[in-house]
Amino acid sequence: MKRIANRIALTVAFLFILCQSVSAAQLLIPGGQLIGLELGDHTVTVAAFDDALGADTRAAGLKVGDRIIRVDTQPVQCAQDIRQALLRSDGQVELSVLRDGKAKTLKLRPKITSEGPRLGVYLKQSVTGVGTVTWYDPDTGRFAALGHGVNNSSGALLDMREGTAYNATVMSVKKGVAGEPGQLLGTLNSAQPIGNLTKNTVQGIFGTADQPWQGNPLPIAEASQIRTGPATIRSTVADRQVQEYSVEILKIYPNAKSGGRNMLLRITDPDLLQATGGIVQGMSGSPLVQDGKLIGAVTHVLVNDPTMGYGIFIENMLEAAG
Numbered sequence: 001m002k003r004i005a006n007r008i009a010l011t012v013a014f015l016f017i018l019c020q021s022v023s024a025a026q027l028l029i030p031g032g033q034l035i036g037l038e039l040g041d042h043t044v045t046v047a048a049f050d051d052a053l054g055a056d057t058r059a060a061g062l063k064v065g066d067r068i069i070r071v072d073t074q075p076v077q078c079a080q081d082i083r084q085a086l087l088r089s090d091g092q093v094e095l096s097v098l099r100d101g102k103a104k105t106l107k108l109r110p111k112i113t114s115e116g117p118r119l120g121v122y123l124k125q126s127v128t129g130v131g132t133v134t135w136y137d138p139d140t141g142r143f144a145a146l147g148h149g150v151n152n153s154s155g156a157l158l159d160m161r162e163g164t165a166y167n168a169t170v171m172s173v174k175k176g177v178a179g180e181p182g183q184l185l186g187t188l189n190s191a192q193p194i195g196n197l198t199k200n201t202v203q204g205i206f207g208t209a210d211q212p213w214q215g216n217p218l219p220i221a222e223a224s225q226i227r228t229g230p231a232t233i234r235s236t237v238a239d240r241q242v243q244e245y246s247v248e249i250l251k252i253y254p255n256a257k258s259g260g261r262n263m264l265l266r267i268t269d270p271d272l273l274q275a276t277g278g279i280v281q282g283m284s285g286s287p288l289v290q291d292g293k294l295i296g297a298v299t300h301v302l303v304n305d306p307t308m309g310y311g312i313f314i315e316n317m318l319e320a321a322g
Contacts, residue, residue, distance in 0.1 A: 068095060183282060260312040
């Protein structure tokens with residue numbers, strides 16, 4: 001009986017080691033491409049007023065940033081819901097809005113135009129921006145970007161219900177200086193999506209690509225394999241050209257599971273420093289490579305020193321991807 005028990009224990013141990021080896025051998029294509037992101041959460045927010053039509057609506061108390069949740073009895077999840085409710089109204093509507101987390105009710109009369117009744121406001125139905133691709137999995141077609149989540153207007157993680165990814169190009173760069181982070185100013189190459197977004201998490205944005213992305217796959221590094229010292233970052237800071245730049249890992253924080261601050265790093269590459277001043281907005285998600293392995297992604301810049309920032313472990317991103 002003891003011999004059988006030992007054999008079972010050895011078998012379990014072998015299977016455990018085998019599973020670890022398979023996981024450690026996973027190969028991912030490192031990114032670095034700029035990507036356009038559009039995240040929708042089925043909310044409609046007032047973005048601005050139409051100067052020609054919005055005076056009465058503004059006077060009625062509606063404000064930029066108000067989330068419209070109902071027009072009369074019609075729940076609102078998109079701009080079309082508002083248009084349909086206005087068409088059914090008898091000249092006056094009751095708007096239910098959320099402002100700073102509190103519900104308010106406003107009564108107003110829409111402007112009658114040749115295109116039908118209008119509130120005289122511009123509406124925002126999604127959060128859009130640019131970021132950088134971290135990795136692409138050629139076996140599953142999944143990809144990751146940013147290394148951190150996208151928040152809503154109140155600062156909480158946006159509850160994404162749907163999302164779309166697009167190819168994007170860097171148009172110009174606002175260089176970072178102490179006290180003022182820089183920014184990659186990008187534009188979409190086409191209105192044709194390149195993939196769907198499936199998850200918005202604290203550890204990054206995840207999705208599936210419509211077409212395979214090319215590149216040389218790299219093994220992933222476990223947190224215990226990452227060391228202080230030289231590494232490289234892959235990023236796009238001009239046109240659509242992905243380049244590798246030198247960085248130095250200064251400190252490692254192995255127990256920081258959330259917040260994207262597992263590594264403190266410094267940009268050391270003179271070409272990247274000349275182009276951007278260091279880490280700038282839009283570079284979030286830029287993959288980090290060390291000793292031929294994908295170790296993580298850049299997530300944050302230090303406001304007082306744009307040459308320095310933080311990165312997240314690749315294993316934390318993969319855990320969030322599920």
